Amino acid sequence: MSEPRDHHFIPAFYLSQWTGANGKLVEYSLKNGRLIAKPVGPRATGFETDLYEFTDLPPEQRQYLETVFFNYLDRTAADALDIHIGNGLPWTNELINAWSRFVFGVHFRHPHAMPELRAAASAIWDGSGVAFQSEWEKIKPPEAPATFDEYLATVDPFSAAKMRVNLIIKNFDNEELITHLNKMQWAVIDASSSPRRFVTSDRPVCIHNLRRPDGVIFIPISPTKLFLAANEQDSIALVGAQKPPDLVDRVNEFVTGRARRFVWANDQSQEALLRAKMSTEMEPLPLFPNIGKYPTVD
Numbered sequence: 001m002s003e004p005r006d007h008h009f010i011p012a013f014y015l016s017q018w019t020g021a022n023g024k025l026v027e028y029s030l031k032n033g034r035l036i037a038k039p040v041g042p043r044a045t046g047f048e049t050d051l052y053e054f055t056d057l058p059p060e061q062r063q064y065l066e067t068v069f070f071n072y073l074d075r076t077a078a079d080a081l082d083i084h085i086g087n088g089l090p091w092t093n094e095l096i097n098a099w100s101r102f103v104f105g106v107h108f109r110h111p112h113a114m115p116e117l118r119a120a121a122s123a124i125w126d127g128s129g130v131a132f133q134s135e136w137e138k139i140k141p142p143e144a145p146a147t148f149d150e151y152l153a154t155v156d157p158f159s160a161a162k163m164r165v166n167l168i169i170k171n172f173d174n175e176e177l178i179t180h181l182n183k184m185q186w187a188v189i190d191a192s193s194s195p196r197r198f199v200t201s202d203r204p205v206c207i208h209n210l211r212r213p214d215g216v217i218f219i220p221i222s223p224t225k226l227f228l229a230a231n232e233q234d235s236i237a238l239v240g241a242q243k244p245p246d247l248v249d250r251v252n253e254f255v256t257g258r259a260r261r262f263v264w265a266n267d268q269s270q271e272a273l274l275r276a277k278m279s280t281e282m283e284p285l286p287l288f289p290n291i292g293k294y295p296t297v298d
Helices: 012-018 064-084 093-108 114-127 129-139 148-155 159-172 175-183 233-240 244-257 271-277
Strands: 006-008 025-031 034-040 047-049 185-190 206-208 216-220 225-230 263-265
Touching (some): 012 025, 093 159, 114 159, 148 159, 185 233
Antiparallel strands (some): 025 034, 206 216
């Protein structure tokens, strides 16, 4: 069976929360300044061909990030999402971890971030060469290759490429960020009484003041529900006290303004908002200027 080449930076299980009875949701994009609405299935959007492919690996390993790493991440995160929306089994440590990895994964796996991740991984690997060579010269046998890179090539000619992939995976699997989110206060805010519904986009995660007591993370998880994590319970109470229509409007303005390629909705009732706000507050590139030295959480 051929490897999947449509690599989803917004997973289909997540987008499926916005589908209607026909199994489709509305994909919005901007073309020449014009808002385009298109009904699509959740697997027919939010992807880029070969986004996570590594052509310097052997053919059978080039899609590892998509077929192994993200496949497992998305399957377990889908189970966690079921719990959030009230359809799942009890929480386990694996599912708690999976949800935190999903939230940060969506934040980091955007197509505009992947070149940054690839470049950072190469720079880190290349920058480690002096230290590795110094250690190699201390221990190498007389008959061994003169350089550590030459030695690695005799062990596995793909060692350097594999190390770069591992460095990228470590960014998605940032242990300190994930551990911090695991320990935050979690809540799901139900805004079903609002006449308007949450939309989502290709930049749907808000990470705000994570190091401070008022730090929060949120992401819409359905047209009526918002996942919220906070360092303190007071922050959850403040968000929960907002009138549902006001909360929906604020979240929608945030995720719509930051959209780089797509906004998704369950219907076309909010096109006026999208026409006015879509992609008006995009983050500047590079998205992650400190990638490779991402700050840890105290």
